[in-house]
Amino acid sequence: MKIYFKPLTYITIFAFALFTCSSDDSSSDDSVDNGDDDDVAVTELHAAFAAFNSDAVTAILSDDGTEVYIETTGFPDHTSIYWETDNALYMDEPGVTxxxxxxxxxxxxxxxxxxxxxxxxxxxxxTVTTQLNTIGIAVSGASIFNDQEGAGDLDQAAGSLDWAGAHKGPGVYHYHLEPTPITNDDESLVGILLDGVFIYGRQCISTGTYPTDLDASGGHTSTTQYTDGAEEYHYHIINEEYPAGNYAYDPAYVLFAGPFQGY
Structure with a gap:
């Protein structure tokens, strides 16, 4: 799998090509073999991309249908203490440092x-171990990080995480924990990770409860709300509370610790 990651210096992105697929198309139904053993082509973007914040996120299918280019402004569509105080999305959070x-x-x-x-x-x-910095893009437009902070575990940053399980430090605003404006103990789509696998909330729509067949990455194969009855491998936020007592908001669930499976 070929992955290219880079920070962008511009903040204006034209959002297009997000809604080129309909909800009754699944990624398995519209795939075609392009003759390359390593790459499988599709004719449309996955239906899940329609859930992304189009003001921040752009997803473009390559001409040959084998790759998807994804970019974001990094600006979430929800409130936080990390917006400037005169921004309409600014929210005072006294418990957050x-x-x-x-x-x-x-x-x-x-x-x-x-x-x-x-x-x-x-x-x-x-499988591939996650690294520091952006490991995915959430539907809100913000980055997804793993369960590490700097050279240590997440405890050292616990007090700085806002109600969304995120902070800005000092580059991108990013989630470490279950992003409650997006998913809060439910089956909502959270985003897409660097290996191209989508990640959902703690519950699975195929069963209506917490899945019991997750692998070490929090992944399994089942139907989702975007696959029109077809089964597809995807991740969930693992329903295990992170053992720390110094978060401004409890309980804490790590968004994704890895490893990646989609390579």
Whole structure:
């Protein structure tokens, strides 16, 4: 699988090509073999991309249908203490100790992000450990990070995480925990990760409850609300509370710790 990740310096992105597929098309039904053993082509973007914030996120299918280019401004569509105080989305959160007092969403460099994934993830290869920085893009437009902070675990950043399980530090605004404006103990789509696999909330729509067959990454194969009855491998936020007592908001559920499976 070929993945290219880079920070972007611009903040104006034209959002298009998100709604080129209908809800009654699944990624399995519209896939075609292009003759390359490593890449499988599709004719339309996955239906799940319609759930992404079109003001921030752009998804473009490559001409040959084998890859999807995804980019975001990095600006979420929900409230946070990390917006500037005169922004309509600013929310005072007395229990949160901000990581940076003078840097806010939309007020710094390196907030945008982009990467390219296979249109259909390759689930036959080796797993890959997550790294620091952006490991995915949420439907809100903000970045997804793993369960690490700097050179240590997430405890050292616990007090700086807002009600969405995110902070700005000091580059991109990013989620470490279950992003409650997007999913809060439900089956909602959270976003897409660097390996091209979608991630959902703690519950699974196929059963209406917490899945019991998850692998080490929180993944399994079942139907989703975007696959029109077809089964597809996807991740869930694992329903295990993160053991820490110094978060402004409890309980805490790590969004994704890895490893990636879609390589």
């Amino acid at each position: 901000k990581t940076t007092q003078d840097t806010y969403i939309g007020g710094g460099q390196g907030e945008a992000a982009s990467f390219t994934v296979d249109a259909i993830p390759n689930l036959t290869g080796s």
